[in-house]
Amino acid sequence: MGLFSRSDEFFGLDIGSTTLKLVQLKASSGKPLLVTYGTASIPIGLSQSDSDIDIRRLSEVIRQLVKGTRATTKNVSTALPENQVFTLVLPFPQMSPADLKKAVQWQVQQNLPMNIEDVRYDWQVISVPKNANEQVQVMITAAPIERVRRINRIIAEAGLNLVGLETTNIALSRSLATFPGAKILIVDIGAMSTELAIVENHIVLHSRSISFGGEAFTRAISNTLGLDLAQADQFKCKFGVTLEKLEGRVYKAIKPILATIVDEIIKSMQFFENQFGSRVDLFIISGGSAKMPEIGTFFAKTFNMDVQIANPWKNIAYPVSVQEDIINNAPDYSTVIGLALREVK
Ligand SMILES: Nc1ncnc2c1ncn2[C@@H]1O[C@H](COP(=O)(O)OP(=O)(O)OP(=O)(O)O)[C@@H](O)[C@H]1O
Ligand SMILES: [Mg+2]
The missing domain is CATH 3.30.1490.300 (Dna Ligase; domain 1)
Known part of the structure; x- marks a missing residue:
């Protein structure tokens, strides 16, 4: 289900609030092959800003990312975040x-x-x-037409053609719902937002968006432990949800935010059960914050369920030379691989 039509060759572009991700794939007789991929950091706020100057700055970062990755086409498939849909x-x-x-x-x-x-x-x-x-x-x-026009403008100013536009959760369902017949809860915790989706056989049955993500963890650690944001970020990435390290102080700082995410997940599960009369079988955590140490264990214990950390590269063929980078950062790429897979399905 897309808001736009499709075209022959294109790459996926995920315009996140802190990182742009690009992935181009090629169909093959086996798994789709990785042609190229890359990321670019952007200042928080840039990708959501409507000012002319910010749109031009964002387009320039996209232009440089495309150049750096040597993508072989100018055709782009991208996603609108759930809070714009x-x-x-x-x-x-x-x-x-x-x-x-x-x-x-x-x-x-x-x-x-x-x-x-x-x-x-x-x-x-x-x-x-x-x-x-x-x-x-x-x-x-x-999607409001004005949001669609804005994306069109960003892509056009980067010298590219927009050939596909869908929602983040639809892209996530394509890359992660690879278990036939299973009802899968996907929780993508990015930097500024958290997307929840319940999907089955690549179809999104329910979706919900929460207006905070990993940045809220960093700010909570900074406030509670009296650290600057850069230090707080290091603590988050190093200690995460572990109770054993630093007497669990990092965990305690982020606990109220995790509790809000848990409440939203419970609401989604209850809503889903009432509407469809069935329960979720599997829980997948995605987005950059899925790399937080022990976050999988936290959700598995809280929900007493099988919880997996997203690996959207599972069904993609890629060279050994990039394996380490890909595996270390696998959950970052769930949305963009979903966008790129549209072409090769
Ligand atoms: N090892 C790690 N441990 C904990 N958090 C991490 C780790 N690595 C990255 N993050 C966090 O992941 C977030 C970025 O994730 P991601 O790239 O999915 O966000 P985004 O797509 O830019 O944002 P959004 O989806 O909210 O628009 C940041 O908050 C970052 O601090
Ligand atoms: Mg994101």
Whole structure:
């Protein structure tokens, strides 16, 4: 489900709030092959800013990243963060595809806080009814046209063509939901936001966005332990959620933030259970903050569930020379690999 159409050759570009990630893949008879990849750091705030000067600065960083990675195309597939998208799942009676299309359009008009002319929307049936009376569940994704135009402008100013635009959770589901039939909870903890998605067979059944991420951990450590932000960041990356190190002081500092994430996950799981009548089978943590020591153990203990740290490279073929970098930073690339995989599926 994309908000735009597809094209032959392109690379994925994840415009995060602290890091841009680029991955280009090539289809092959076996696993998709890595053509090139790279990252670029950006100051916090730049990727969300609407000022002309910031848009030009961001475009320039993208231009340099493309040049540095020697991507072989100018076609880009990117994602809108969940906080810029409206997602809703609604039940509809069974009807013909043409009638369903009209019914969805009507519901978009009723449910979105904007005029239909001001949004770009897409929809997908996400449940197959078991009998004639059962309703079909439809997920509707809508983005304000002004957000789509802004992304178009950033990409155009970088000298590139936007050929694919989808939501972060759809990209995540493509790279991480690789267990047929399993209902997977994906929690992507970035720097400034945390995205939750429950997916099955690459279809996003539920999504939720929390407006903080790893930066909030750093600030909490800085405030509680009286460290500057750079030191606090080092403590976070070194000690993470371990109780044994420093008498668990780093863990105690970030505990209230983790507790909020846990509450949101519980809400999502309960909502999902009520709507779909089934439970989550597997829990995958993704994003840069998934590299925090012991975070997997923390969630596994809290939810008494099987918890995995995301490895979106699992089904990609790459040269041994980049293996160490890729494995050490695997969860950073979940969104961008999902974007890049769209082409080769
Ligand atoms: N080893 C580590 N331990 C803990 N946190 C880490 C580690 N490495 C990176 N991080 C944190 O991961 C975050 C960056 O992750 P990521 O690249 O997924 O974010 P982003 O995509 O730029 O942001 P967002 O998705 O919120 O827009 C930062 O907060 C960073 O401090
Ligand atoms: Mg991100």
